[in-house]
Amino acid sequence: QQQVKQSPQSLIVQKGGISIINCAYENTAFDYFPWYQQFPGKGPALLIAIRPDVSEKKEGRFTISFNKSAKQFSLHIMDSQPGDSATYFCAASRNGATNKLIFGTGTLLAVQP
Amino acid sequence: GAVVSQHPSWVICKSGTSVKIECRSLDFQATTMFWYRQFPKQSLMLMATSNEGSKATYEQGVEKDKFLINHASLTLSTLTVTSAHPEDSSFYICSAREFRLRGPADTQYFGPGTRLTVL
Numbered sequence: 001q002q003q004v005k006q007s008p009q010s011l012i013v014q015k016g017g018i019s020i021i022n023c024a025y026e027n028t029a030f031d032y033f034p035w036y037q038q039f040p041g042k043g044p045a046l047l048i049a050i051r052p053d054v055s056e057k058k059e060g061r062f063t064i065s066f067n068k069s070a071k072q073f074s075l076h077i078m079d080s081q082p083g084d085s086a087t088y089f090c091a092a093s094r095n096g097a098t099n100k101l102i103f104g105t106g107t108l109l110a111v112q113p
Numbered sequence: 114g115a116v117v118s119q120h121p122s123w124v125i126c127k128s129g130t131s132v133k134i135e136c137r138s139l140d141f142q143a144t145t146m147f148w149y150r151q152f153p154k155q156s157l158m159l160m161a162t163s164n165e166g167s168k169a170t171y172e173q174g175v176e177k178d179k180f181l182i183n184h185a186s187l188t189l190s191t192l193t194v195t196s197a198h199p200e201d202s203s204f205y206i207c208s209a210r211e212f213r214l215r216g217p218a219d220t221q222y223f224g225p226g227t228r229l230t231v232l
Contacts, residue, residue: 032219043119043206043223044157089156093219099145099210101221103156 004092006104013111019077021107023090030092035075038087080111115141117209119224126197127232134192134227136207142187143209151204163190197231204228
């Protein structure tokens with residue numbers, strides 16, 4: 001029940017295309033859903049995050065879509081660029097003292113020029 | 114934005130020695146810091162949660178005596194890998210959660226990571 005399932009494992013997109021990464025969770029107590037971007041040899045960087053009270057959040061080329069009833073959320077990268085090539089992790093946590101992030105397995109995105 | 118630093122960024126040591134990794138929140142106070150371990154092409158694995166002024170809470174399967182965590186101030190947590198062995202070679206990443214008066218923030222900010230290689 002603590003798992004966050006992420007797909008696909010890897011993704012190849014042409015420059016200018018839309019990259020879509022999906023995540024699903026089971027624990028309905030989760031109330032915070034961030035996406036992190038990680039380049040090789042670097043720590044993860046927060047990209048965008050959403051809470052269950054909204055169905056969509058957009059920041060620049062990055063959009064999170066959230067479906068509470070289906071317990072799914074996804075990251076959309078519009079106009080994908082080669083510089084977006086990285087590993088993307090979704091995560092989930094519940095409000096509280098420990099507030100541990102449960103990470104998905106990651107998606108390796110390659111944007112071809 | 115919130116910045117978390119780690120030192121060193123990489124370290125090579127001989128088997129049997131101990132290595133200390135520092136994690137600092139540079140522009141905010143962090144009551145809670147987290148330590149993760151990441152193997153190549155894998156996700157982050159939470160090792161322990163560190164709260165300022167109290168003992169760390171370790172995840173199941175993580176050896177407390179091997180991975181010593183100290184969170185002595187609101188801006189510094191350290192991870193010491195004691196008697197390191199080649200199987201401890203990994204990428205260690207810390208994260209920090211900002212303290213706020215109304216309660217801890219949800220956002221975790223990650224450090225750049227420390228690459229540990231044990232020969």
